[in-house]
Amino acid sequence: MILKLENLKYQEDAVKSVVKIFEGTEKNTFDNSCKEGIRSNINTLSLDEVESNIKNILLENGISEEVANLSNDKDICVEMETGTGKTLVYVKTIYELFKHHGFTKFIILVPSVAIRQNIIGTFKSFNTQLESIYGFKPNAFEYDSKKLQKVTQFIEDQHPQVMIMTLASFNSEDKILNQAQREDLFNNVPFIDAIGQCNPIIIMDEPQEGMDTDNSIKQIAKLNPLYKIRYSATHKVMKNLLYRLTPYDSYKEGLVKKIEVLTVTEKNDEATLKIELSEIQFGKGDPKVKLKAWHLNKSTNKIDFKVTGWLNQNDNLGDKTNNPSYLNYTISNINKSLKTGLTTVTFSNGTEILEKQISGGLANIWALQIEWLIHRHFTKSQKLESKGIKCLSLIFIDRVSNYMGENPIIKNLFVEKYKAIYSEYNQGKVPSSEHIQSIQGYYFAQKASGEFADNEGGVKEQSKIYELILKGKEELLTLSNPVQFVFSHSALGVGWDNPNVFNIATLNNSYSEIKKRQEIGRGLRICVNQEGQRIYDALDVDDNERINQLTVIPNETYETFVTQYQEEIKSVYGTTNAGAGMTHTHKGDAMDAVKFKRNSSAEMDKAFREYWTALAKKTEYTIAFDEENLITSASEFISKITIPDFVIEASSHLIHSITEEGRTDTFGGTDKVKQKSYFTPLDLIEELSENTGLSYTTLFSIVTRLTNLNEMVKNPPRFIHEASTIIRNVELDKMIRGLDYNLTGESYPFDFDDFVKNMPATRFVETPNKGVFDKMIIDSDVERNFSLGADAAAEVVCFLKLPSWYKISTPIGNYEPDFGLVMKRKNLKNGNEKEFYFVIETKGTNDINDKSALTESEIYKIRCAMKHFEKLGLEVHYKAPVKEFTYFKTEADKIINTIM
CATH class of the missing domain: 3.40.1350 (Trna Endonuclease; Chain: A, domain 1)
Known part of the structure; x- marks a missing residue:
């Protein structure tokens, strides 16, 4: 499936608003934008002329100068509700800025690996379509400290360059870009300074996520941006707001899905839902426990879910937490079972909490949330499939162990509920275990050790899961792909979304700090059919016939969901009416x-x-360069590569003795089993192009002349590494041979x-x-x-x-x-x-x-x-x-x- 590019007026307005800032500037060319081998962005307009342009744009977009917060700072804000395509908007803005003004250097700054991967996916999805419109394709790449040649190309190249990077890439002095004492510096200056000479236009995706701290401001300033353009739905720093698409406007105009909030609660069991056994102490004196519960701060009226101090028998939880909800919860017994070795805390009202288990009420809530999610999923799927639209449901959890651990309570509940509900919608049929497994997908942060993490820190160690889910976005949209339910960690929701998410359930065992706009934003995009075409509802469509409707199913801790959402809207816009209907510590030497x-x-x-x-x-x-000669030489040298067999080896040693003098043993033999690797020719071409810079056409000519492709199959990564080295050496040799200097x-x-x-x-x-x-x-x-x-x-x-x-x-x-x-x-x-x-x-x-x-x-x-x-x-x-x-x-x- 290929997602179709659309000409949406609101997106075009957002793009034009940025392009018009520089109206009247001298167009950047090779002659006026190059100095000492560096291609830069230049703006010949004065600050007064830029301000005049901004005022004209504000007049066109109906934004007052007071709301825009006019400033001479080179910061521009574009505000678009989540789900309305801001990523595609700034990608198209890059094309337009080069087309109209000749700007060639752009940095997209992102707060997380997930968002970075989403942007890379956007470029790949729309590259061909955009190239057919604009006649060129920018060199968009993610920054990698191990591939500094790409940074060098960014600095020197005349062709539009887009470097996508996280703030963590350069936010401390010990990062490679900041290092001044290196043998591979660019023109003897740190790379950060060389990049600064390019005066890049910096696009800040979700800048409120850590880009406005004192250190971040200092580090970003080193990039010497021509302008910083901020894109977000929830700006914290507002300067020169050029364009605004509010949740209300996007909701009213049918630019995002309508929202249904389906709240699942249990009555008269509120406190049980909010108590966990955190720690036990047995020894001298009576046993003690620490419980995790809601604490009420009477001075601020704020509730925090946190651990109590040590509690004894007869202690009242309501008194210890200042929370009247717990006044009926007095500890009557703390007991350790002789049979199981587990501790149980019993309250005066009969409630029991068992060690290593979540309170029973919460599991019941999760079961109800899952049950309603599956019902909504089946109801929508049957209606949508006839229109060629696949229905996806997203389940947020806040502990990966509840899905991947030894006691995966959420996964078990899902399987149980799915089996029961499936029969209701499929003429009494019972789904097989294989079917139930195939419909589940997940993406969690994973460490290099293979362990799954509960926070985004794990993403920095291992991004394979993220890459899979993001690069497979179009694949997930196809009806032939079995995955229908995607499980994710609630802390990792930002950065991934899919237009066909129609249901979201949030299965938390504590209060979620994630913003409501952020969480529901994962499913607000307008859906697409099997041709990649977005399907819109008529503005006057009957609710029963509506296609684009997102159902959000929060648990009991989300009972104030709507109130919190409206408070977020009010804090940004001043009124609830704008909402939708629903290190290195080195500080440098003294100078x-x-x-x-x-x-x-x-x-x-x-x-x-x-x-x-x-x-x-x-x-x-x-310089004179013979491409045919390069192809011939490269193919000859690469054809001589030999790769050892990829094997698994088993060997036996019978140990007789181990002493201080050494070890005596008898070798019992060894067995080797050859392993197969799977790699396609297209992968080979793409990887070689990535590593050498040669075109697909040239590399295809080289590969078709190879006589040792059987060697590649043994160990593709090693073969590609050796072949890339050969090609680069041949390139170097051929170019040097054809190089001549004249006084x-x-x-x-x-x-x-x-x-x-x-x-x-x-x-x-x-x-x-x-x-x-x-x-x-x-x-x-x-x-x-x-x-x-x-x-x-x-x-x-x-x-x-x-x-x-x-x-x-x-x-x-x-x-x-x-x-x-x-x-x-x-x-x-x-x-x-x-x-x-x-x-x-x-x-x-x-x-x-x-x-x-x-x-x-x-x-x-x-x-x-x-x-x-x-x-x-x-x-x-x-x-x-x-x-x-x-x-x-x-x-x-x-x-x-x-x-x-």
Whole structure:
């Protein structure tokens, strides 16, 4: 199924509102938006001109300046009710901003892995349709600290780039993007600073979820956004509100489902529903217990579900919690069973609570909620299937163990109720166990150990479950897919939704802190049929004929559901009428003003000026590339890959003795069983494209020539890794072979005066002897040690850390070499001294083929630089990579000896 793109007026209005902010700005082009290899977003409008545009937009959208909260801050708010497609709105906004204004750099900032995966799914679902409309497809990718080449592409590329990332990717100084002491920096600056030079437009999805803390504001500011555009239904920070679609408007216009709240309660059993046995103490004196119950704070009138202090026999729970609901609950007995070893707490009214079990009343409530959910599901399914619409029901639980644990009470209740109710709607038939299992789906956070977690922290360790449910959204919508009931953790509801969720039950054993708008939002979207087409109801449709109706079934702790929902609406809009009808602790080194002073030696000044005359010559490159040659070479090398068999091995050792001297045993033999892997050719092409950047067409030509696809089947991930490495190496080799540099006739100016920089002591080293300046700026320990070695060497005339504005252009961005150095040597035959010029690139290795110490881009840029310096003639000798000064001196001696 392919979800169909719609032209909905309210969505178009939201898109246009943002695009019009920049009306009148100079359109971004290659010529006006590129500087030093970085493609940026530029806005030529003044703040006053932007404000004028915003006022015109507000007038069109009927929003007063007071409600909009006009501000000169570069923050824009777009408010859309949950379920109305805000993700698709800002995706289309990206296309329109490039189309109208040429903006190319966008960051989508999300609060969680779930929302990030949902956005990636949205791009994949609508890429083809949007490309047919706009004629291009942006490079949308999720940030991965292990794939910094994608960040480099984001910074340098002319094509629209969309980087999707969580705040956790850069919200502390130790994150990779913030690190300044790395060998793989972009142009010798932290990646966060390089990204900042792009002036990206930052799209903030649900910014109220932690994006406005002091630390978050500080970290986001490093990205130097052109503008921040906030999208949410529940803004906490409101600035320059351009567009607003309220719950009432979306509800009234039929843009979301209607809401039915089906409350399940038991009367005269309220307290039992709210008591759990938390802890027991046996030993000296009488036994004691701690109970989890509702506590009433009389000063704030707020109720919290929390653990009491130690309670004894005859203690009254109402007194201990300040909650009059419990006044009839006096502890009459605390007993530990000899048979089961379990503790029971008995109250004066006859209620009993057993250790390790939830109070009986709650299980009964869950049973009723599930029963009504299944009834609603069957009633709706039979009506919807005839229209080609699949009905999904969502069940929130607040303890994963209640579904996945040793005593999965919720799962057991579901099976029991489903069996009974199924017969009522299916002519008395009894469903098989296989059928009942097949209709259930779930997504919970899962840790790397395989354990399921009760909070979102587990998602950061393992997102496979999330990826499965999100990437399979369209699959879940098909009638042929058996899954009809999806179980999820209540704390993980944000970020996943499906247009065909028609029923939501919330099975909690305590008060839920989740906002009601957030929870019901999981099922508000208008449904779709088997063609992916949204199906709307007429505005005057009879309730009995309505298709888009969401039934919410809260438990007893949700008896104030509607009141709380209306209070949320009131806190945002000022009236209930707007609602729907229903670390690293490192803080950085101290910064001081450091003065860098030119060496006053006349001999050094003369040598350096002559050296600079040779070094400063600029070049430009041309490149010729033979794709057929690349295809042939890559396929030949990949066809030589051999992969060990994927096996499970069993071996036997009979141990005779284990002593301090060692172990004696007899080997009994071994068995190996080959395992099969399942992988499709399309997966191979897609994975190779992801890892190499080559087009599907080129990779298809390579793969069709392979003679060893049987090797791939043995271990697909390993094969792809090795093949990707081969392709990248072939690409590198072919591009280098076709690369040529030519002198432009221009030169960098001799511009070296004393200067002052604010920097910590760790960022420079004293070079009073041979330094062109008395101090040298360094970015690593390798550079520090090289500087100290050069400053102490008798044969060195002068050296310096080359300025950041000295750049060599390469096909993958500008390259900045590290050091320039002049060395002198006396000719033993005639006694004359001669000076020799060097440029040095310092790295953590002396071997250019050491891929554990060098990235592919570093190797590529070094090899490009070799060709650049060849064009300068024999005057300047380039040595890279260099780890120690002693190694450089040995290599320099070899060069000098061949010349002299």
